[in-house]
Amino acid sequence: MSKFWSSTVRKTKPYVPGEQPNEADVIKLNTNENPYPPSPKAVEAMRSVIGDDLRKYPNPTVDSLRKVIADREEVKPENVFVGNGSDEVLAFAFQAFFETNEAIRFPEITYSFYPVYAKLYDIPYQTVPLKNDFTIDVDGMCNSIGGVIFPNPNAPTGVALKLNEIEKIIQCNSNQVVIVDEAYVAFGAESAVPLIKKYPNVLITRTLSKSHALAGIRLGYAIGSTSLIEGLERIKNSFNSYTINRVTLAGAEAALQDDEYYDEMISRVTDTREWTTHQLEDLGFDVLPSQANFLFVSPSKVTAQELYESLKREKIYVRYFENLEDYIRISIGTENEMKDFVEKVRHIIESIKI
């Protein structure tokens, strides 16, 4: 605490990101990054813009990338907003659509950045417990006073809702904005983008950080009715006109046009997810059915914290959340990384039995 801090800084509770160890030989399964490299076409596109033009500001309205996204999603460019990672898009959306005197709702177990934004912007919130099977309670999300936000699939559980359940949440909050955070949708869940044509109150957010292996360039976007997109633009243009740099713009455009590369890579990740699920179930773990690039598991024979710490000693990083003490979250790595991981887990469990 410093006497120079504003009251805003004093009341913040900043998000704590997963560890980013510096050692080279670790297996990093803790921040849901993609274990495979980005599309070579995206890398080449980024290289090709590193030159004299970097002296100029980038296009503030991101026209070309918005057109690429709009064509893919079968919407108009006016339905697309682009931000510096989906975290930035979410932060703008909290400011643009939620009020300081109307409680918003989100699931009790969910992406831990939502309460951080709510505190930063003084937005009250209510959390809705998950059902016993760890699915989001659709009825509990209805009739919010201030709006709703949830990821689909949810994080850190990986469990997804069906499109008709999402539609129900949108319908039963028709006077509020419903944000569906689709950070992980490409790994198997149904997208709610088609619903933006029917409902003016739904905003979908996406990121290139997970499915497109581009966490390092920070590119996220939102799709929604033109009035919601205009609201986001007004906040962005009151904050920073040039949020997306030239290199990121070039990489994102090329990546979003290389489906052949990404379809193959995403199936490798989902195949490895299914393989890892079976291996851990054989070891007696409780593994939630995941539609994402990570697994949320409750170990057998060891506590989640013991397993997290033992794996870390073996240079394997997974995510342990102190408030979810029976579970750890494991991002899906390459086939070889997951083989190593399963072997180490087996070894840790066996050594504890002795």
Ligand SMILES: Cc1ncc(COP(=O)(O)O)c(C=O)c1O
């Ligand atoms: C549910 C969810 N939403 C959004 C994000 C933010 O992604 P980014 O800011 O990299 O686009 C994450 C990142 O872990 C996430 O788990």
